[in-house]
Amino acid sequence: MGMRIRFGERQRLAVAAIAFTVSLLATVAGGLLRPSDAPAEPADGGAAATAAAPQAVKVDPRVIPVGIAYGDTLTWKSDKDLAAGLDDAVNTGSQWIRVDLSWNNIQPENNGRYEWHRFDRVVDAANARNLKVLATIAYTPAWARKSGCGSDPSCPPAKPEQFAAFAKAAAQRYAPKGVHTWEVWNEPNLPFWAPKPDPAGYTKLLDVTSKALRAADSKAFLLLGGLGAVGTDPSLGYVSQTEFLEAVCKLGANRMVDAISYHPYTYPYLPSAKTSFGTAMEQISSTKDNLVGVLAANGTPDLPVWLTETGAPTNGPGTATDGKNFGSETTHVTEEYQAQIAADTVPAAVANPHVGAVFWFADQDTGRDKDKQRRSLFYGLRHYDGRAKPALEAWKGAVTAYERTLAPASAPAGPPSTSAAG
Template identity: 30%
Template sequence: MTGLVASAPACGFNPAAEAETSMVPLSEQVVGISTVATMQPGTDIGREVDAIASVGVNAIRVSAKWNLIEPDRGGPLRWGPLDAAVRAAREHGLRLTMTLEGPAPRWAQDPSADPAANGNPPLDANDFGRFAEAVARRYSDATTVWEIWNEPNIPHYLDPPTVATYIPLLQQAFSGIRRAGSVAPVLTGGTSSNLAGTRDIDFIRQLYDGGAQTYFDGIALHPYTFPLPLSFSEGQGSIVDEVRQLMRSRSDDGKKVWITEFGQPTGSTTDSVSEDDQARILSDAIRESREVPWIGGFFIFNTVDLVVEPSDEDVSFGLFRRDYTPKPAVDEVRAVLDE
């Protein structure tokens, strides 16, 4: 997740374009919470997943961060945090979406790359394919959806943020997952609504132009609109419909759109919202997504505030405060899921 820069008029979801609106049963749609617990050393992962389950969602999205799992070429893979998250998800009966993301470990990067950069890709995409295969062999029984990379259209996560860089990663990861025997859907990396790199709709259009549709089963989006609601914002609220229309134009509308991150920060910045507004915006977005049959899943970002710092909007997206006391959004989301 990164900050939002709006650019285009919104149209929100437009389910009437394809079907009459009616609530999709929760048993037929994924509604979950995206956690960063597997990337945060020292996180009590059991407590985090307990909190997620208490909201009443049916899924969890976790990250398999390549540089943390395979820091040394040929060395032992460090599965500990991911094992803990998968085990806890199973205990709660949560469906698992796993995002395979970078940066590449230092040994796999271009030697001239800045070692401190978060967006470094591998020099050889085949290395990422082998990593994806190893992850899939370990977790294919638990994982219901795979997502390839995180926000590959902005340099913070993939540098350069181009389809020329990303398509080989997607292709190799898809192939590695299938070699491991997993038949679970593979999603494109959720594109950012930040305009720091390649605009999300342009990036996805270029994926189609580059022939990538053979290597994904659905398209993932991060259509952040804060501090405005998803349906009525001036900006990236329209991306959901834009992408759907693009998929239809490419005869690819048998696949679904997945919102793998959406949230509202409750800090003190101009782009933040009150806790009550967060509750309203999130519950309305979930309700509306459940009226759209071509939305495969909706994930709230994220579980808990990362630190107590109201002046930094990036750390205050949690449904729970830093001490795990619930914000009003917890009750509102739970109520929507009971509808």
């Protein structure tokens, strides 16, 4: 999702309304709806249903990265606000941050110059706080986009080799600063690969980019671009996460990376909820068609699944659900229920042995209360004006509780190839 929701918020709401209708029909057909057999919603949070109360989830002692995803916000903040944003990660016990390393920002002109200062500030401030950085490399400057794609930075580059050259330059600059974890693009199964997903085009970009990153950074740990949890819908330009993963695996993409990325927005369900239809979290490994099954069928059953975005919005068009009551206009959650989701996210992720990391999106809202036309603006642990939501303390509680389950003096570390470098 990131911070670049430009396409079809109105269309997503239409999908949400359809999903609610399906949920309600299932309720009528099945009698009283129980949390254990409630229908699932699209992972962008379209359908709402009765959600189970938070359940204690037994966590194992696996050590996985836990962090906060900031999208493309930190590079534009003042020094004061940048410090405040990263201090939230530190104060909640999160040891990682996920941030956009946007080609569009760094090389806006085709003049051979890179404006690295935009990202230098973020990396330096993170290092000062011992925070590890997951850099999402994406978004094309106007001069490098495919002809006719328009003004959207989500357009893929006309020449993938130019994108790979940027990625190589980024790795050469930031690997010495401790950045070794790279996510190649964001939600390529949605129109974040504009104007519509293209598994072959994305795999070609990943091929040349992965080679460039590894050539520049011997410790590089590479992630497939985070897959949005949606159903296939050609009218919206959506390809389901499993269908897209299957297509790129057939082209060898799973053998170009060290992990895949996934964005399981489960609201209005709790992340640990069990349903007959399968929530976005269940679609990792529990449903009939799941990500791990696709990986196994294509020869990489042990490839971990990094949850590089998950969360829930507290404002937007429509109405909010408290996890118990809902209607056809429900599109977001109350602040109190967002806190329940935040508290449930870490234990639910750790409980799945296929999950390799979990990141909450986002730290702070990017919209004011009057900006209700887009729920994408309201995923923060804080309001636009900096006031904390209950979810901030809930996330802190979940992270610190998880860390207490680890061995003494242990803390969430990096992937195997990067842990030594931090």
